[in-house]
Amino acid sequence: MNLKRKDLLTLEELSGEEIIQILDTAASFKEVVQRPVKKVPALRGKTVVNLFFEPSTRTRTSFELAAKRLSADVVNFTASASSLVKGESLLDTVRNIQAMNVQTIIMRHACSGAVNLVAKNIQASVVNAGDGKHEHPTQGLLDMFTIRETKGEFKNLTVTLVGDIIHSRVARSNIHGLLKMGAKVRIVGPATLLPKTFARLGVEVHYRLEDAIADADVINILRIQLERQDGQCFPSAREYANLYGVNARRLKLAKPDVLIMHPGPMNRGVEISPRVADGPNSVILDQVTNGVAVRMAVLYLLTGGESDENSD
Amino acid sequence: MNLKRKDLLTLEELSGEEIIQILDTAASFKEVVQRPVKKVPALRGKTVVNLFFEPSTRTRTSFELAAKRLSADVVNFTASASSLVKGESLLDTVRNIQAMNVQTIIMRHACSGAVNLVAKNIQASVVNAGDGKHEHPTQGLLDMFTIRETKGEFKNLTVTLVGDIIHSRVARSNIHGLLKMGAKVRIVGPATLLPKTFARLGVEVHYRLEDAIADADVINILRIQLERQDGQCFPSAREYANLYGVNARRLKLAKPDVLIMHPGPMNRGVEISPRVADGPNSVILDQVTNGVAVRMAVLYLLTGGESDENSD
């Protein structure tokens, strides 16, 4: 009943069956969090550590709530306050955490290889909460959960990812997961922000937003990191909005029941117009709600199996 | 049995009946926290988020303990570490938190209108933990609880608020609550720190401390924010202590059983002398104890009603 793996590091490595198993489990947890008492004892007496080496409140809070609703004990380990500033190696830090009888480590790190390195060297389960520009698998899964909730199936769907694909771990996780499930994936953005090699994965690469969203079933709009604007790859926010901002007028090119998604935080008026963000096609807040259910499923499937669910 | 409102934003908006209901409920929770097991399952499976945009340990900890003693899950959302630094709007941040199936948001913000704006735009309950110079209703309620615990009633009591009234949300909440319950309220301080318009609310305005505390039943001494001293409104700490510092000699002007209150943190030797702070009339630490009970009552009355209290 559990996943037959210790860690969740990428969607690239998951099979279609595993993805379905996670989404199905998340569906039953979504029902749990809508009850008055949003709690099950599945991970009672287990310990989950949030180990974030990059600042994050949104993702950390989502994981923290997921763990607490499974009745786990949760500890937030802030990297800046930690032994790392005293020169300890990453592996020593993680081995120390594990030695406190911790079952699961949720880790975010600015370097793409770091989470994988840790997972290989400890017995505790590791969940990748974002590693550099590599993957952010629970974001990919919650996006897929949100799509499936409305559309039912992935086959024959056209999903368009808009924006800064090259720096986006969200994009990579979505692409791997969606292609695996039979969806058609398009990416679109300024040429400097599109990795040409993605065509080899089976992705359609576009440079005009209008082409990319024509008849799309889902538009997933990535956040533009305005702090990178002064670099040479980025147009100005205004120019970006003109060319790639998704607004009500452009939305008409997509299917009438197109889903509008965004991983947040949004720059309203840049990559997405307020009318689109708050409009009837938007499932942006559903993504957030579903994120907790998906993370409950991941924590449960990685570590929940041995506990007695009837003991509270 | 619940309050017939979603939010607690001000004491100005509460009726006398609502205030009494909160104080009565707090009295029963005060009994709970004095048991060996200081815990009831009233909010089990519910989630409370501490959303503090101004640093606070004291108030945040009091709310956190209140929520935990009601068995809620509590998440601390530190604004500096949050998406707000990435340019997300306040409402987007709060809607995101709510989307994680959060029932109650406890919010502190430097702007007077911010908490109200949020409350109007989300379904979750919002508790104002201090908004700018506007109100800090749970502080007002815990002050009233502490007064009632000793004095029994508010009618015919004379309560004197001393100090920087103009910048104080604590003063505003006390004034609204106490007048509503029939107490007589005096304010006193340097002319630059007294809002003259308060006379219209029915408050007696004084400029000499001796006049203001003569025959008082309660003296609530506000904190002087020494960091503002170099501004033009503030005398030096020494001058302030000379004119408005409450010391043992001046205390004799009040009634013998006068209550000495202070919302903390105290500047000993400035607005209050150590002998008064630690003397037999001081109920300053009782205020802190009562704060947890009052906050349990507020959280319970806003969100507790639907849960099954017998399920643990």
Add this chain to the structure above:
Amino acid sequence: MNLKRKDLLTLEELSGEEIIQILDTAASFKEVVQRPVKKVPALRGKTVVNLFFEPSTRTRTSFELAAKRLSADVVNFTASASSLVKGESLLDTVRNIQAMNVQTIIMRHACSGAVNLVAKNIQASVVNAGDGKHEHPTQGLLDMFTIRETKGEFKNLTVTLVGDIIHSRVARSNIHGLLKMGAKVRIVGPATLLPKTFARLGVEVHYRLEDAIADADVINILRIQLERQDGQCFPSAREYANLYGVNARRLKLAKPDVLIMHPGPMNRGVEISPRVADGPNSVILDQVTNGVAVRMAVLYLLTGGESDENSD
């Protein structure tokens, strides 16, 4: 069954019987944390506050997990965010925390006297989590637990402490505890880092590492604080490693079953070589595991007695 004291401030003040009682209780808690459900209801409904005036993740997390596994409510009170920056006195801050019906305060402070001052002035139990260069009693106890777990007894054991003894609260706690239990204690390091007065306590003082570890049963290697290197007391990291670094070659001088200990975080290649840190004699990660069990025992024995252990 409880300890007959309110606080745990030093190992100097504990009797041999009390040390044994703590270690025996820790042994039973170690068994608890190895079960699937690592939790007992011993401190349910009690509140433990982590009050750390020096940054620490490792020790704070260990105490936090210990308290949570006893089912206590835990609040982290970060001193920098607190009222202390607003000029409140240390005692006022601590009395405020206590007034929230807190049973136990775990406190770390840069000044050697601070924890003792607080303990004398409040009714809550205080656990010293490290005060200046004075003591770190739970580290001393977890080191002793780890030694006893393998060696059975302290009598006739030779324990060598290596490094910066003069600045080390870990060394002081180990010395007091081990001497009390009948072990032979040696200290070794550069002359500038050894307090000569320790000879009076009954400790053997060495300057050559080889002499100090000859036939040792335990080598406890203290962390070199590289940030102090530019001071006059410290050799360079390289020179230190040459003279006092514990490596595989030097290890052969000790007994074949010598235990290698380090309180962490390690500077690999300075005070300890990677081969020794990860070798078969190393019990460094066991120390971390045992730390949680020892802290559970301390919290339980100081405050656990009155609660009904059968009520969950």
